[in-house]
Amino acid sequence: MTTTPPRDIPEFDVDPTLYRHLADTQMNVELDTGDMILNIGPQHPATHGTLRLVVRLDGERVVAADPIIGYMHRGYEKLVEFRTYPQITTLINRIDWLSSFANEVPFIAAAERLMEIEAPPRAQWIRTTLTELSRIATFLLFLGEMGLQVGAITPAFYGFRDREYVLNLIEAVTGGRFHPNFNRIGGIKEDLPWGWIADCKQAMAKVLESCDTFEDLVVGNPIFEQRTRSIGIIPASVGASYGVSGSNLRASGVDWDLRRDGKPYLPYHELDWKVWTHPDGDSFARYWVRLQETRESARMVLQLVDGLPSGPIMAKVPRIIKVPAGEAWINTENPLGEMGYYVVSKGATGPFRVKIRSASFSNVSILPWVLRGVFVPDVITILASLYFILGDIDR
Amino acid sequence: MTDLLALDIGWGTTLGIKTLVVLGLVPMGALILGYTFLLKMMSHMQSRLGPMDPGGFHGWYQLVGDGIKFLQKEDIMPERADRRVFALAPAIVVLSTFLVFVVIPAGPRIKVADLDVGVFYALAVSSLSVIGVLMAGWASANKYALLGGLRAAAQLIAYELPLVLAVVGVVVQAGTMNLNEIVVFQRDAEIFGWGGIGFPLILTQFIGFALFMVATQAELTQPPFDMPVAESELVAGYMVEYTGFRFLFFFIGEFGTAFAFSGLAATLFLGGWAVPGVEGTAADVLGPIVLFAKVMFVAFLMFWARFTYPRLREDQLQALAWKWLIPIALVNILATGVLKVAF
Amino acid sequence: MKREVKGMVGGLGVTLKTMLRPAVTVQYPHEREDPAPRARGVIALKEENCTVCMLCARSCPDWCIYIEGHKEQRPPRREGGRPRSVSLLDRFDIDYALCMYCGICVEVCPFDALFWSPEYEYSEHHIADLLHDKEKLGEWMATVPEPEPLELGAEKAKK
Numbered sequence: 001m002t003t004t005p006p007r008d009i010p011e012f013d014v015d016p017t018l019y020r021h022l023a024d025t026q027m028n029v030e031l032d033t034g035d036m037i038l039n040i041g042p043q044h045p046a047t048h049g050t051l052r053l054v055v056r057l058d059g060e061r062v063v064a065a066d067p068i069i070g071y072m073h074r075g076y077e078k079l080v081e082f083r084t085y086p087q088i089t090t091l092i093n094r095i096d097w098l099s100s101f102a103n104e105v106p107f108i109a110a111a112e113r114l115m116e117i118e119a120p121p122r123a124q125w126i127r128t129t130l131t132e133l134s135r136i137a138t139f140l141l142f143l144g145e146m147g148l149q150v151g152a153i154t155p156a157f158y159g160f161r162d163r164e165y166v167l168n169l170i171e172a173v174t175g176g177r178f179h180p181n182f183n184r185i186g187g188i189k190e191d192l193p194w195g196w197i198a199d200c201k202q203a204m205a206k207v208l209e210s211c212d213t214f215e216d217l218v219v220g221n222p223i224f225e226q227r228t229r230s231i232g233i234i235p236a237s238v239g240a241s242y243g244v245s246g247s248n249l250r251a252s253g254v255d256w257d258l259r260r261d262g263k264p265y266l267p268y269h270e271l272d273w274k275v276w277t278h279p280d281g282d283s284f285a286r287y288w289v290r291l292q293e294t295r296e297s298a299r300m301v302l303q304l305v306d307g308l309p310s311g312p313i314m315a316k317v318p319r320i321i322k323v324p325a326g327e328a329w330i331n332t333e334n335p336l337g338e339m340g341y342y343v344v345s346k347g348a349t350g351p352f353r354v355k356i357r358s359a360s361f362s363n364v365s366i367l368p369w370v371l372r373g374v375f376v377p378d379v380i381t382i383l384a385s386l387y388f389i390l391g392d393i394d395r
Numbered sequence: 396m397t398d399l400l401a402l403d404i405g406w407g408t409t410l411g412i413k414t415l416v417v418l419g420l421v422p423m424g425a426l427i428l429g430y431t432f433l434l435k436m437m438s439h440m441q442s443r444l445g446p447m448d449p450g451g452f453h454g455w456y457q458l459v460g461d462g463i464k465f466l467q468k469e470d471i472m473p474e475r476a477d478r479r480v481f482a483l484a485p486a487i488v489v490l491s492t493f494l495v496f497v498v499i500p501a502g503p504r505i506k507v508a509d510l511d512v513g514v515f516y517a518l519a520v521s522s523l524s525v526i527g528v529l530m531a532g533w534a535s536a537n538k539y540a541l542l543g544g545l546r547a548a549a550q551l552i553a554y555e556l557p558l559v560l561a562v563v564g565v566v567v568q569a570g571t572m573n574l575n576e577i578v579v580f581q582r583d584a585e586i587f588g589w590g591g592i593g594f595p596l597i598l599t600q601f602i603g604f605a606l607f608m609v610a611t612q613a614e615l616t617q618p619p620f621d622m623p624v625a626e627s628e629l630v631a632g633y634m635v636e637y638t639g640f641r642f643l644f645f646f647i648g649e650f651g652t653a654f655a656f657s658g659l660a661a662t663l664f665l666g667g668w669a670v671p672g673v674e675g676t677a678a679d680v681l682g683p684i685v686l687f688a689k690v691m692f693v694a695f696l697m698f699w700a701r702f703t704y705p706r707l708r709e710d711q712l713q714a715l716a717w718k719w720l721i722p723i724a725l726v727n728i729l730a731t732g733v734l735k736v737a738f
Numbered sequence: 739m740k741r742e743v744k745g746m747v748g749g750l751g752v753t754l755k756t757m758l759r760p761a762v763t764v765q766y767p768h769e770r771e772d773p774a775p776r777a778r779g780v781i782a783l784k785e786e787n788c789t790v791c792m793l794c795a796r797s798c799p800d801w802c803i804y805i806e807g808h809k810e811q812r813p814p815r816r817e818g819g820r821p822r823s824v825s826l827l828d829r830f831d832i833d834y835a836l837c838m839y840c841g842i843c844v845e846v847c848p849f850d851a852l853f854w855s856p857e858y859e860y861s862e863h864h865i866a867d868l869l870h871d872k873e874k875l876g877e878w879m880a881t882v883p884e885p886e887p888l889e890l891g892a893e894k895a896k897k
Binding site: 223 | 797840889
């Protein structure tokens with residue numbers, strides 16, 4: 001099966017200071033009309049949920065922006081104080097509901113680290129496969145909906161259509177399309193059904209074809225380029241200081257991926273894959289990096305299902321699991337960025353305290369900085385390119 | 396039209412019939428375009444089916460049902476809206492659509508009005524909708540509507556110029572501004588002595604056609620020029636506070652104008668109702684069908700671009716109009732004039 | 739300039755190609771797509787296996803399982819033995835308005851009394867009708883699929 005290399009990124013003179021200075025200038029002192037305060041959200045098609053963005057506009061230019069979050073706060077860190085580990089696994093699926101399998105992995109890994117057991121290799125490989133499938137599902141949605149925010153209605157439907165193949169795969173294994181609830185302390189719940197690997201390979205072929213479609217329809221479109229190049233440039237140092245993570249930081253040129261560079265939590269080092277970066281740091285770069293990462297994840301899944309080791313899927317664990325006292329911090333490369341769980345256990349069947357470090361919370365914190373001086377349509381483009389999920393921000 | 400029916404109908408009855416025809420044609424045209432392109436073609440371009448159940452056969456009844464639904468909705472007006480301006484705005488937008496339909500001929504003798512300045516009239520009257528859009532944006536007492544209205548004002552006025560200049564080439568070549576005579580010219584003229592397909596002006600005025608299509612796309616605020624109605628930003632822009640039958644007016648205005656402009660493009664560039672070699676009563680019968688087919692083709696091109704491209708930002712589309720389209724249009728007129736004299 | 743034109747035309751080509759291919763829509767309710775056999779549609783109860791141990795009710799994150807039972811005496815198995823006491827179900831309700839479809843109850847049951855079934859068409863007009871009692875849960879047993887074979891490399895089941 002051929003894999004198309006990405007097309008050459010054409011030369012583009014990116015001006016990192018474009019627009020920012022205009023937030024402070026006034027075009028015509030005599031015509032000082034005063035600023036208008038516009039409330040984007042909490043009900044708005046572009047805010048991916050209930051994010052409220054209060055922007056102060058001078059004409060169509062943003063002078064100041066202030067995100068107000070919390071409309072979707074569900075009290076996760078309080079909920080998990082009264083539940084056992086299997087119950088919590090079910091709940092934390094819903095933090096970032098698009099890549100729900102990837103939310104379970106760091107929590108279960110933290111519990112396993114406290115118990116000092118390791119899941120058997122087959123379980124770890126299946127976990128990795130499902131994590132990468134979640135990543136593909138999330139990114140396909142992103143590739144579609146960013147086209148929608150920029151104005152093209154059609155890519156959104158292609159994103160949803162092609163995501164169905166991946167969701168059907170996840171459903172065949174775990175029973176749930178969106179909320180797999182599949183990780184258990186010590187391994188995973190069940191093994192793969194017969195014929196799944198063949199279905200998986202077919203689905204990955206479709207995913208790669210779909211990425212080519214997105215490249216033709218969106219990335220190659222000069223109007224899309226005009227709308228996203230030089231828009232919302234996040235320099236690497238600024239991004240890192242705000243805590244921006246994941247594809248957003250890689251699009252600013254930082255070669256950092258927790259799957260390869262962090263403390264190992266899944267067998268990524270046994271696969272042959274590459275981390276994609278882009279030097280520009282604008283919205284186009286973020287789209288491009290996620291497109292390449294989708295292709296890379298599809299290739300990784302093909303390697304994973306080819307090299308799946310045989311054996312048990314569950315380590316030896318007692319029936320009633322009491323995790324020994326201690327603290328563990330695990331951070332992982334989720335599709336949205338870096339997600340981490342700090343689990344404090346006092347030896348009971350449930351944790352004493354869990355602190356959830358969600359990727360979107362830090363990604364959204366850069367909005368006041370990056371939105372200064374841009375036009376209102378660019379606000380929408382930047383929101384779309386940062387790709388946050390409200391459940392992840394508010395927990 | 397009086398001799399068409401070979402009856403001695405008085406002046407008043409003719410006027411009444413023509414009024415009814417135009418009044419009925421606009422919603423019908425909007426409905427047909429809306430169903431074929433917005434519901435069905437867009438759906439198939441997005442790998443889905445569109446409405447299938449209403450009416451049994453591929454959901455043809457969907458828009459009729461939508462229209463009835465809109466008519467029975469509560470008439471909500473924002474508290475701080477300017478009541479009279481708010482109510483008048485959709486009427487003005489639809490008015491300009493009706494007025495453009497008046498001048499498009501559907502056959503040698505099937506025409507509502509035969510104006511010697513048909514082209515001039517059509518383009519002038521189509522720009523009335525700008526006022527309606529501005530009124531809607533201002534009177535809605537909503538910041539999103541205001542943003543949309545202001546964007547629309549700038550955009551629609553900017554794209555009037557390429558629209559007009561693109562048509563000048565056609566007028567120069569045909570030698571007349573009368574739409575019916577332009578159609579007859581395209582039917583009777585020959586290309587290097589061969590009269591097989593007549594001489595549709597798109598062959599020499601292809602630049603003009605391209606400009607006209609781009610400018611029409613902008614005049615209808617369709618993607619890639621739909622900043623005023625940016626769905627993911629302003630959620631319907633200047634129309635955001637309109638519900639019920641007022642929104643229906645805007646909808647009919649949008650698709651009716653699409654039909655009207657496609658009709659204009661078909662008449663000016665593709666030959667309108669003319670089929671070379673067919674004259675007289677046969678042309679009267681065949682004319683509307685041929686015109687409809689050409690209108691659907693032009694509308695297909697328009698809606699195809701609508702569903703594919705993202706939208707240009709306001710300053711980008713202004714740059715496109717002023718820096719690219721107008722100079723190209725002027726060069727086109729120059730070239731047409733020179734070549735017309737030379738040949 | 740050439741790259742821009744190619745990009746614009748390429749986009750048009752993609753939409754035209756998609757328009758000419760058949761649509762992917764499954765016209766529910768005229769056509770149906772069967773979910774995977776493992777799909778978590780509804781929970782079925784096999785009453786004879788249940789010993790009213792209450793493990794499922796205790797482990798449900800939403801506390802949506804309501805169980806009531808009573809003990810009965812059964813004659814001893816051998817001569818001279820104690821009479822056995824057996825727990826019998828009076829009430830086993832699952833409130834599907836609360837159920838998260840997580841499957842912890844099915845997993846935790848030590849006596850294999852709960853099963854998953856991919857059946858999903860049981861919406862009701864009144865929310866109170868979403869409380870399925872033990873008769874209705876027993877009816878869902880007919881829709882539970884056979885356990886399917888596993889992929890190559892899986893460990894054989896111990897039982």
